Amino acid sequence: MNVIIKYLHCPARVKLRLLSGTVLNKEVSKDGNYTPVYKFPYIRPLAVVNRLxxxxxxxxxxxxxxxxxxxxxxxxxxxxxxxxxxxxxxxxITLYGLGFLTSKFIGFIYYNEEKDVAKVAYVDFWGRRRDLEIPASDVIPINELPHSYMDGLFLTFRRYSTKQTLRLNMQYGIILDKEKISKIL
Incomplete structure (x- = not known):
């Protein structure tokens, strides 16, 4: 209750930071065994374009x-x-064109060593966060994927079990744990 009162009495830009922090620091799992291994710091502007x-x-x-x-x-x-x-x-037309380019970007990758499972959080077509739990053995390694002309902007993230393609930005993305991300990618 005290947090709500503080929220009501603070300036608008602080409210935006408080709200964005709650979304960003969203609990990953109830048991808390997932470790963040990758994050894309510019995922929020991409989500905003998709919401707009x-x-x-x-x-x-x-x-x-x-x-x-x-x-x-x-x-x-x-x-x-x-x-x-x-x-x-x-x-x-402009926003749908930009939305086509900015959807399916991966914002966070978490890894659970006990289960050998990766949790991938990405932005969907409507700008919402979607979480996927994927066995690490189901992810196609990046070096096995064919090269694309879009590799300069993003790398594709694919799985053996589905044809769904996600986008992984390595230029601006931050790898938090190289050892664990090498088990996934």
Whole structure:
């Protein structure tokens, strides 16, 4: 209760830090046997881009019909309808294009030595965190993957059991434990 009172009386930028800290320091498992081995510090801006496309879509879907109704009632000019459609659709196209590039990025990799299981936390299409528990033997090693022209931006993270591909940024990502990440990748 004391934390809530402190939260209510602090400035907006501090509230943002407090909220972001609770998401970032999310408990990994109930038994706590997972050790962080990799983190991507810029995962939050990528998640924000993916969340913005949802908000832009909702804004466009509500504003275009509203302006169309106002145009029919002669409250606004037809040019306002054209501008609303153009801005809404161009914003959606831009954000969905950026969202395509920024989704499926891995933010954290945790490793449990006892179970030989990796927990991978990534950003999905809608900007939410998704956690996968993967046996380390199911991960295709990076040196066995074919080279891609996108390797300069990110490496692909694949598994033997599914065709799902995640993105791993090694240029800006931080390896916290080289010995344990070598057991996974």
């Amino acid at each position: 496309k949802l908000y832009q879509t909702i804004l466009t879907a509500t504003s275009v019909p509203a302006v169309a109704i106002m145009t029919q009632m002669n409250y606004v000019d037809v040019d306002a309808l054209k501008a609303t459609c153009f801005l809404g659709l161009s914003g959606c």
